[in-house]
Amino acid sequence: MAGKNTHDLLPMPYTEEALAHVIARVRAVQDFLGAPLALENPSSYAEFAGDTMSEWEFLARLAEQADSALLLDVNNVFVSSKNHGFDPLTYLNAIPFDRVVQCHVAGHTDHGTHIIDSHIGPVIDSVWKLLAVAHRRCAGVPVLLEWDAEIPSFEETHAEALRAREFIGGAA
Amino acid sequence: MREATADALGLHERASATPDRAQPTREIELGAAPTWTEGELGLRVQQEWFAAIISAPQDEPAPVDERSASRLITPSSTLSSLERIDIYRRGYHARLIECLADDYPVLQHALGEATFEALCRRYIARHPSRAPSLNYFGRFMADFCRSEPLPEPAFAADLAALEWAIVLSIHAPTAEAIGFEDLGQVPSERWPGARFRVNPSLKILHLEYPANAYLQAYRQGSPTVVPTARATSVAVYRTGRSVWRLELEPTLVTLIESLASGVTLEAGLAQVQASLAHEPEAEIAKKISHCFQHSVSSGLFSAISL
Numbered sequence: 025m026a027g028k029n030t031h032d033l034l035p036m037p038y039t040e041e042a043l044a045h046v047i048a049r050v051r052a053v054q055d056f057l058g059a060p061l062a063l064e065n066p067s068s069y070a071e072f073a074g075d076t077m078s079e080w081e082f083l084a085r086l087a088e089q090a091d092s093a094l095l096l097d098v099n100n101v102f103v104s105s106k107n108h109g110f111d112p113l114t115y116l117n118a119i120p121f122d123r124v125v126q127c128h129v130a131g132h133t134d135h136g137t138h139i140i141d142s143h144i145g146p147v148i149d150s151v152w153k154l155l156a157v158a159h160r161r162c163a164g165v166p167v168l169l170e171w172d173a174e175i176p177s178f179e180e181t182h183a184e185a186l187r188a189r190e191f192i193g194g195a196a
Numbered sequence: 197m198r199e200a201t202a203d204a205l206g207l208h209e210r211a212s213a214t215p216d217r218a219q220p221t222r223e224i225e226l227g228a229a230p231t232w233t234e235g236e237l238g239l240r241v242q243q244e245w246f247a248a249i250i251s252a253p254q255d256e257p258a259p260v261d262e263r264s265a266s267r268l269i270t271p272s273s274t275l276s277s278l279e280r281i282d283i284y285r286r287g288y289h290a291r292l293i294e295c296l297a298d299d300y301p302v303l304q305h306a307l308g309e310a311t312f313e314a315l316c317r318r319y320i321a322r323h324p325s326r327a328p329s330l331n332y333f334g335r336f337m338a339d340f341c342r343s344e345p346l347p348e349p350a351f352a353a354d355l356a357a358l359e360w361a362i363v364l365s366i367h368a369p370t371a372e373a374i375g376f377e378d379l380g381q382v383p384s385e386r387w388p389g390a391r392f393r394v395n396p397s398l399k400i401l402h403l404e405y406p407a408n409a410y411l412q413a414y415r416q417g418s419p420t421v422v423p424t425a426r427a428t429s430v431a432v433y434r435t436g437r438s439v440w441r442l443e444l445e446p447t448l449v450t451l452i453e454s455l456a457s458g459v460t461l462e463a464g465l466a467q468v469q470a471s472l473a474h475e476p477e478a479e480i481a482k483k484i485s486h487c488f489q490h491s492v493s494s495g496l497f498s499a500i501s502l
Contacts, residue, residue, distance in 0.1 A: 026244055026247060028326060029328060031292070032287055034247070034284065070281060071269065071270050072268065108272065138274065140214050141213055172213045
């Protein structure tokens with residue numbers, strides 16, 4: 025932005041202008057690569073005052089109109105739902121699950137006033153339950169546990185990853 | 197002695213997670229009254245505003261007030277608009293400081309965490325990232341240290357130069373080293389005209405302080421003391437998945453730098469001989485032989501052409 029790179033997943037306004045902007049760029053990349061991108065929903069801590077649609081509507085329309093795949097991070101859905109005060113099931117109900125090619129789960133850090141997508145610690149049950157709801161509608165897609173810092177032993181991390189089986193019927 | 201860096205290929209993923217910095221330790225201060233309360237808010241303007249706010253130095257007041265911030269970002273039930281933006285502002289600086297700490301752990305140790313973090317904040321303000329990759333974000337640190345009010349800026353600059361050479365060697369192309377068995381196949385009459393290619397990742401640093409000895413002591417967990425100034429030369433290079441640091445005697449520097457410039461072995465050895473002109477002839481021959489063997493056994497050469 026303005027010649028600088030912030031190296032962050034910044035929030036963006038969910039408007040018709042932004043949607044058209046992103047669709048054009050996703051299409052250009054896909055045309056160049058000759059393959060679809062899998063777009064991931066982010067965690068966010070801020071909402072633009074000028075938003076004219078919800079994130080789930082933005083994401084669904086983006087995937088449909090750019091003809092791209094989706095990488096559904098259910099922890100990100102949970103984090104944003106707490107930070108912005110929406111029902112995560114409303115979000116999931118709007119997702120075109122035929123386009124979802126992978127699901128992500130992760131731990132997060134609750135600061136009371138907001139939640140940070142830190143990828144630290146075990147996945148909480150509320151997020152596992154969201155995975156169960158989502159995965160029923162895109163059965164068979166792989167699930168990835170993200171744990172980027174304060175990583176425990178392999179055995180503990182592996183056991184956490186295998187907890188996915190409790191929620192998606194042994195398909196992990 | 198040739199010493200491997202502790203973490204060999206220390207490639208660090210720059211993860212997509214948000215740095216989990218503690219809560220702000222102070223209230224957000226406000227800067228001059230903004231002029232962002234009027235006019236159309238198109239996508240570009242909104243993104244530029246947002247980026248400008250989050251990249252503003254954290255030790256300076258926020259560049260907007262709550263009224264302007266709320267025109268851009270809505271408050272939540274628990275956080276004001278400015279507080280929500282400040283999560284990204286803290287994340288922006290925390291991520292870049294983390295990146296510099298990854299690249300400069302020994303400089304961080306030498307300066308102490310607080311001084312290092314303050315240095316990083318000034319660095320970020322002076323050299324904001326302008327590339328999609330963070331791998332080269334820290335490339336100005338050595339020069340930056342020289343101009344900063346640090347206790348020993350020249351020593352800090354040498355440490356930074358050494359650590360940056362390690363980073364560069366990790367990302368540089370390399371090649372398999374040739375050994376004595378390869379040299380054994382060279383017919384004796386072809387030796388004078390032979391040319392050597394040095395390892396493509398090789399960097400030779402000329403430092404004012406023995407920074408490599410300090411770095412090695414840190415890596416070994418030995419006590420570290422800021423040394424007195426003493427000129428040293430250090431080769432940093434990679435073979436396979438190992439990064440090596442090798443302190444070079446002046447004779448070896450002359451030999452490697454001359455061969456790296458593309459001259460023949462005969463010309464290179466002549467340069468070494470000239471640099472030792474004040475020494476007895478027998479000593480010169482012994483030194484040259486030692487230098488050459490040391491270069492080969494250290495894996496500094498990757499090819500020989502006849």
